[in-house]
Amino acid sequence: MFIPRADFGYGPKNGKDSKIPEKRIIIFSGAGISQPSGISTFRDADGLWENHKIEEICNEGTWKKNFEAVHDFYNQRRMQLNEVEPNIAHKTIAKMVDEYGKDDVYNITQNIDDLFERAGTEVLHVHGELTKMECEACGNNWDIGYKAFDIEKDRCPKCDSLKGVRPKIVFFYGQAPMYSYMLRAFDYTMNPDTIVIIIGTMGNVVDVNSMLMGTKCKKVLCNMEPSKDLPEDLFDKIYYESIETAIHKIEKDVKEWWNKD
Numbered sequence: 001m002f003i004p005r006a007d008f009g010y011g012p013k014n015g016k017d018s019k020i021p022e023k024r025i026i027i028f029s030g031a032g033i034s035q036p037s038g039i040s041t042f043r044d045a046d047g048l049w050e051n052h053k054i055e056e057i058c059n060e061g062t063w064k065k066n067f068e069a070v071h072d073f074y075n076q077r078r079m080q081l082n083e084v085e086p087n088i089a090h091k092t093i094a095k096m097v098d099e100y101g102k103d104d105v106y107n108i109t110q111n112i113d114d115l116f117e118r119a120g121t122e123v124l125h126v127h128g129e130l131t132k133m134e135c136e137a138c139g140n141n142w143d144i145g146y147k148a149f150d151i152e153k154d155r156c157p158k159c160d161s162l163k164g165v166r167p168k169i170v171f172f173y174g175q176a177p178m179y180s181y182m183l184r185a186f187d188y189t190m191n192p193d194t195i196v197i198i199i200g201t202m203g204n205v206v207d208v209n210s211m212l213m214g215t216k217c218k219k220v221l222c223n224m225e226p227s228k229d230l231p232e233d234l235f236d237k238i239y240y241e242s243i244e245t246a247i248h249k250i251e252k253d254v255k256e257w258w259n260k261d
């Protein structure tokens with residue numbers, strides 16, 4: 001997982017005003033990029049898990065009370081992840097990172113799946129990672145891959161805790177420490193030559209609108225449908241279609257914008 005540079009490249013390197021950060025390509029994705037791979041979203045099935053609201057189960061304040069249901073829920077999702085593959089959008093973005101260079105492309109996702117990694121590129125996960133576990137008792141983090149966490153026999157490999165073990169996921173009402181790095185990346189929107197690509201998010205969990213409002217950089221949106229939280233006049237280009245068909249158009253837009261002048 002990468003961390004956006006903190007110095008913003010201020011100075012002579014950007015060839016312009018020293019108060020303007022260097023230009024970047026910022027990709028910010030949500031569930032809509034992984035849906036074509038077959039990953040169902042929280043909102044499918046009315047956001048219910050065995051007749052309970054997911055907000056009630058996977059909730060920072062109540063997860064310990066719902067310990068078994070929380071592990072059941074994420075065990076199922078982890079096993080589902082093992083059965084899907086990255087799609088053309090993950091792969092094209094991985095190719096773009098290679099082409100433009102990983103110092104210039106900030107790939108950020110709200111998704112907890114590992115489809116970008118499997119497409120061969122790094123991504124900043126702002127809502128956690130399904131293939132990782134953490135222990136609240138000792139602070140340990142570890143990879144669990146696509147395996148279920150068996151509450152009968154599995155324990156924290158470092159301190160042997162059971163009750164402290166949770167998926168490394170930002171639950172509802174939980175802290176999201178990676179947001180600070182996401183906001184740092186979006187500071188690069190102060191360069192008008194920066195390009196922001198918003199894919200498959202309605203913009204209501206992370207407030208995309210307020211992060212982009214007033215910026216003069218190039219902005220492109222791809223979603224299946226309009227969202228009241230993403231005003232259309234914010235964007236230079238909008239694709240209301242599957243990211244599978246839009247990604248090559250976006251690739252062309254980026255090429256055109258990035259190489260101008």
Ligand SMILES: [Zn+2]
Pocket residue numbers: 135136137138139140156157158159160161164
């Ligand atoms: Zn532990």
